[in-house]
Amino acid sequence: xxxxxxxxxxxxxxxxxxxxxxxxxxxxxxxxxxxxxxxxxxxxxxxxxxxxxxxxxxxxxxxxxxxxxxxxxxxxxxxxxxxxxxxxxxxxxxxxxxxxxxxxxxxxxxxxxxxxxxxxxxxxxxxxxxxxxxxxxxxxxxxxxxxxxxxxxxxxxxxxxxxxxxxxxxxxxxxxxxxxxxxxxxxxxxxxxxxxxxxxxxx
Amino acid sequence: xxxxxxxxxxxxxxxxxxxxxxxxxxxxxxxxxxxxxxxxxxxxxxxxxxxxxxxxxxxxxxxxxxxxxxxxxxxxxxxxxxxxxxxxxxxxxxxxxxxxxxxxxxxxxxxxxxxxxxxxxxxxxxxxxxxxxxxxxxxxxxxxxxxxxxxxxxxxxxxxxxxxxxxxxxxxxxxxxxxxxxxxxxxxxxxxxxxxxxxxxxx
DNA sequence: GTCTATAGAAGGATAGAC
DNA sequence: GTCTATCCTTCTATAGAC
Numbered sequence: 001x002x003x004x005x006x007x008x009x010x011x012x013x014x015x016x017x018x019x020x021x022x023x024x025x026x027x028x029x030x031x032x033x034x035x036x037x038x039x040x041x042x043x044x045x046x047x048x049x050x051x052x053x054x055x056x057x058x059x060x061x062x063x064x065x066x067x068x069x070x071x072x073x074x075x076x077x078x079x080x081x082x083x084x085x086x087x088x089x090x091x092x093x094x095x096x097x098x099x100x101x102x103x104x105x106x107x108x109x110x111x112x113x114x115x116x117x118x119x120x121x122x123x124x125x126x127x128x129x130x131x132x133x134x135x136x137x138x139x140x141x142x143x144x145x146x147x148x149x150x151x152x153x154x155x156x157x158x159x160x161x162x163x164x165x166x167x168x169x170x171x172x173x174x175x176x177x178x179x180x181x182x183x184x185x186x187x188x189x190x191x192x193x194x195x196x197x198x199x200x201x202x203x
Numbered sequence: 204x205x206x207x208x209x210x211x212x213x214x215x216x217x218x219x220x221x222x223x224x225x226x227x228x229x230x231x232x233x234x235x236x237x238x239x240x241x242x243x244x245x246x247x248x249x250x251x252x253x254x255x256x257x258x259x260x261x262x263x264x265x266x267x268x269x270x271x272x273x274x275x276x277x278x279x280x281x282x283x284x285x286x287x288x289x290x291x292x293x294x295x296x297x298x299x300x301x302x303x304x305x306x307x308x309x310x311x312x313x314x315x316x317x318x319x320x321x322x323x324x325x326x327x328x329x330x331x332x333x334x335x336x337x338x339x340x341x342x343x344x345x346x347x348x349x350x351x352x353x354x355x356x357x358x359x360x361x362x363x364x365x366x367x368x369x370x371x372x373x374x375x376x377x378x379x380x381x382x383x384x385x386x387x388x389x390x391x392x393x394x395x396x397x398x399x400x401x402x403x404x405x406x
Numbered sequence: 407g408t409c410t411a412t413a414g415a416a417g418g419a420t421a422g423a424c
Numbered sequence: 425g426t427c428t429a430t431c432c433t434t435c436t437a438t439a440g441a442c
Contacts, residue, residue, distance in 0.1 A: 106369055110371060188355060
């Protein structure tokens, strides 16, 4: 009974996730979600009331999934180099399993920045940086990484793994035309990215 | 007369560009475009027949603008290092003037890859790489850049300048919270990006 | 070429039966 | 909890006057 309710709600949630990831908030259709879930439109409203509320549920679940997956990176006791290698292996593998997430998140936040504000209000960004600074104080000196350079470096590190997925439509089309395998490119990228960044950071 | 026609069509085109850049194909509204252009909806259809055709006109104009702006990079007679510096100065400056283009292009191509196919059919990608290879044959050897690494390197170079704009919503929100100026970050990035890449490429 | 008025379709949401 | 039927708004597109 309540078992079955939970099941239906979950089926709807997964269908909604699929539709929103594919078409975004504006392009998604309630009828498509109902079809994918194998139920009718009215039931969507019974569980989630409005399309907007349904979208928010999906968006926040995805945001939480991403955050909970990468917060632990800051707790690992590894050298800076090891941490960079660890990050790229984990991150690119995660994105291989969830290739639609970057474009979805980027696009929906560009359309409505308030969505990010709610997510950000639940975490303390400074604490992440403080952890890094404590764990790697001497290494940062050795690499000549000053506090001012941190935004440039952090965003560069993220760009290298996220961009191929954010621009996946372009990459896949371009690679096809150039006879390159996107999958192989991603496998190689786990190591290439780490090598590239570490070399760029060395004095 | 025909002067005035041209003017009206251009005013509509610019209003459409603004609306599509802001909301994308799915989110854009014909009524908004009419309002921005200071005319009524019927006139939009008189000039462009359908929303879809209007979108295609805007999309292709933007794609052409980007391509025509960066094809010349491959013709410049500069060393590889100079070319990388030149690229980042030009590219980031261009994106500062057109900050909405990356998210728009990426998103619309992800939604409908066929749009890229039409653009790609008009250019010869291989010729760009051939030009680079001819101009920098000895430098590529010196840097140990093999043919296999090209996709990794080229996509990394692009990622570093495009990503901050593709993820602009996130960056602006995050930087605000961290009390960092996005504008200053972008100015610094022109040189940082070049330094970073050149250092990573050196043996 | 430009407008007003409206057709016609699509999509989100609800009422009410079971 | 789930369904069918339907309302109502929004949006693209067209008809027809000027």
